[in-house]
Amino acid sequence: MDQSENSVNSALNMVAPIFDGENYEVWAVRMQAFMEGADLWEAVEEDYDVPPLPVNPTTNQLKNHKEKVMRKAKAKSCMFAAVSPSIMIKIMKLQSAKGMWEFLKKEYEGDEKIRGLKVLNLLREFERQKMKENESVKDYIDRLVDIINKVRILGTEVDDVKIVQKILVSIPEKFEATVASLENTKDMAKIKLSEVLCALQAQEQRRFMRKEESMRKDESVEGALIANAKINSTGNEKFGEQSIESCKHCGKKGHPHWRCWKRPDVKCRKCNKMGHVEKICKEKNTENVEIEANKAEE
Structure with missing residues (x-):
């Protein structure tokens, strides 16, 4: 197998540009370059005739005859492979690669x-x-x-x-x-x-x-805010349990149990009783009671 036949076979193994009816001009430029690289453009451009062999052909005559026949056949096969099925239907009855090329040029390039x-x-x-x-x-x-x-x-x-x-x-x-x-x-x-x-x-x-840098800064600030929020929601801070849990002494929200006015361990300074502070003491005439108790002791 000579160099010419090798180039044809290697080029045919490549994928030819496909024409689907759009952008004919671009396809035509690419397709011509493809055919030239495959050493097939001569068969498209000239559509030469292959003369019959003599009675006793030499080895070179047989080789040249076969090469010319194969080039025309491969050019035709290449044209079929380079068009979509809908386009192939239009050119399938044409006998040569040159006839196919001229039909597509007239049909899609226009005057x-x-x-x-x-x-x-x-x-x-x-x-x-x-x-x-x-x-x-x-x-x-x-x-x-x-x-x-x-x-x-x-x-x-x-x-x-x-x-x-x-x-x-x-x-x-x-x-x-x-x-x-x-x-x-x-x-x-x-x-x-x-x-x-x-x-x-x-x-x-x-x-x-600059936009990426700004986004990184925003993400950093947002991350710090989220971290602070998690600390406040899980820690033993003032605003954590105050706003969520009820006081175990009075059952109300808004203050921790150690600041409740009804703590059992606190003594009222008005009535001298345990369990509340004087601010919420309900005893009356507390001062008279204390005075009479002092006189009795004297």
Whole structure:
């Protein structure tokens, strides 16, 4: 097996780009590159005829004849493998890879007028684009570049300056400082798209780092508050048992049992009885009782 046949077999082991009826122009570029890498593009581009072998063919004639026949067959097989089932139905009766290629080009690429309408629609879509709230700078720029690349594939040249201008007028206000810096330090007619991307990503990264730092501080404060709350709810603090448990002497809440006015170990200074303090004493004429008791002792 020679080098040419090895390259064909190795390329066929790779996955060909699949065409499903959308973005024909992109698929056509990728598919042509794939076929060229597999050494099959000649069979698509020229659709050469394979002459019959002579009566007594030489070894080289047999080899060349087999190679040309196999290349055409593999090119046709490759085209079948590179389209979706619904597209394959349209090309399955065609006899050559070249016939299939030309059919798809006529069916999906269209004439110059159709390509012009596609370009117009793409440019309108490009102008409508705005950066989403949670979208990264890179994702937004990639979205814009993808649209412009489709325009370029259709044959319309678009400079990167157009993309740069679109970015600077459509990104959120939070990037205003970076935009102003670029406008003051760079020639906006010559600035590269990569420079704009790097500058905006740098500010985006700084904002992200500040946000993370702020979140860490908030989490630290919240953790301290939770820890304090747990201590107060489980400890023997004033406001813990006061607000939850009832006093074992009077049955009321709002004070610990050792401060209750009805403690059994406290003596009233009015009636000289145990079990309560004078503030809640219900005895009457206490002072007269004490005076008479003193006289009797004398």
